[in-house]
Each structure stands twice: as C-alpha cells, then as structure tokens.
Amino acid sequence: MSKNKHTLRNLTKHSIKNIGTLVFLSILCFACAKEQKQTSNQTSELIVQKNTIEEENLINKTGKTIEARFNTPRNYTRIPLEATHFGSYLRKLPLKPFDSPVKYYDGREKYNSNVYVSVVDMEIGTRDLQQCADAVMRLRGEYLFAQKRLNDIHFNFLSDGKPRYFNTYAKGDHSYKKFRKYMNYIFAYANTASLRKELAKVTDIKDIQVGDVFIQQGRPFGHAVIVIDVAVNEQGEKIFMLAQSYMPAQETQILVNRKNTTLSPWYKAKSGTLYTPEWTFESTDLRRFKE
Secondary structure (H helix, E strand, O other), X not given: OOHHHHHHHHHHHHHHHHHHHHHHHHHXXXXXXXXXXXXXXXXXXXXXXXXXXXXXXXXXXXXXXXHHHEOOOOOOEEOOOOOOOHHHHHHOOEEXXXXXXXXXXXXXXXXXXXXXXXXXXXXXXXXXXXXXXXXXXXXXXXXXXXXXXXXXXEEEOOOOOOEEEHHHHHOOOOOHHHHHHHHHHHHHHOOHHHHHHHOEEOXXXXXXXXXXXXXXXXXXXXXXXXXXXXXXXXXXXXXXXXXEOOOOOEOOEEEOXXXXXXXXXXXXXXXXXXXXXXXXXXXXXXXXXXX
C-alpha cells in the first residue's frame, strides 16, 4: 500500500471517530439541556405568571384583603353584594404579605408554589384536618359565627348524612375556642362527599356567585374549591377567583389561572371543563350553600 493511501485511511478513521465523538457530545448536551429545562420549568412558569399579573395591573402587592389586593380586569366590575352576604365576608379575608409561602399544618412549606398567588391569613391548627372541603366549611362556619347566626352553623356527617349543630355541640359555650373545637370535630367526620350532597346544585354557571363551590366527591378522593370573588362586564360576562386547601392540610391559597395567564388569577365563567392548577372540574360541579 502506498504512503498516500495509508495516510488517507488513517485520516478517514480519525474523521469518523471525531464525528462519533461530536454526535455523542451533542446528544449529551441536548439531554442535559432538556433536564435543566424540566428542572427549572416550575420556577420559570411561576415567574411568568406573576409578571403577567403585574403587567396587567391585576394585583396590588400592598393590599391586605382579597378585595384590596386583586383588581378587576379592564371593563369588569365586582358584582354588588350586601354587607352581610357571605361573599362580602370572603372579599374581606385577610391575606399574608405578598410572596408568603403556603404552610402545611406541621409548618413545612408547600412544595409546589406555582399554583397560588396569595395566602389567606388564618390559622389551621397543628393536625392534618383542614383539607379541601374542610377549608370551605371553615370559611362558611367563620362567616356564620361572625354574623352571630349560631343556629345556622351545621354540617352533615358522611356516615349518616345528618347535620351536627354547633349549638348542640357547644352546650351553652359559644366562645370562639369552642367553635374551633367544633370545626375540628366536623373535619374529622365530613368530607367532599358529604358536603357535595349538602349543597344545592347551580344549574347555570352564568349564575355563579361569590361563595359558590366547585366540588367533586371522587373515589376515593375528591376536591373542592371556593369562589371568593366574581366580577362582570357590560355584556354580562362573568369572571371569578378561586381559593383552596389541599392534602395534606394546608393554608387556604388563592389560585392562579394557568390556562389564561393574562387573566390570572381570574377565570372566565363558561360551560365545560374548568382547569385549576391541581384539579379538573366541570361547570356542572358548581354548588351553593343554602341560606
């Protein structure tokens, strides 16, 4: 074999080897980039959502209540409510400082912070009790207690579907401390299934009101989120905001809208599927407390 041919063969082998190395390195870099993208996805998503909200002027970081912190989008106004309405109580719920993390009952921080934009400033106890439906019942109970409607404070047990009244449980002690013990008693024996049966069905989502509840009983687990505000435009189109607790027991949080980040944390009231960050509902899941 001539010297030139031998040199050519060596160069060819060397080139193939280099090409193979480059291909391997390219695959490795792509895999690393993909992994890095997946790892930072939640953080990036949260930043985009919060920036979008701020750009649309839908949030006032210094606001201390739901009504004060969250503005309505352009051309929308909050539906009017009487001062004693459940919805008025919800709009005035105190909020923790902006960017506060959601805490579990044991003090740990909720691992996926990209599902909420604010946290309700209300203690939840140190036991794994106040989960999704429990948080809804807690807010309803707190409202009735504040209104001194003690006879109206009752929730059904899952076991027999019958109500347990605060006045019966209290035995004359109508203190707030006794009320909190009563709520823990309810949390232990009621859930999404019992609460769903207790609530009245809302036949048309266009009739959505502050204080309504999207709820599924599930098998074995369900979920519930509560409507904490509603606004409407001149065309009669409504939007709403949602709050939830979850498993394990955790502070009540104001949900973001991942499907419409320019509207977040508001949602459009329309028939069909409702996508919340940690659960999917249907518009037919809407229920209401009986006055």
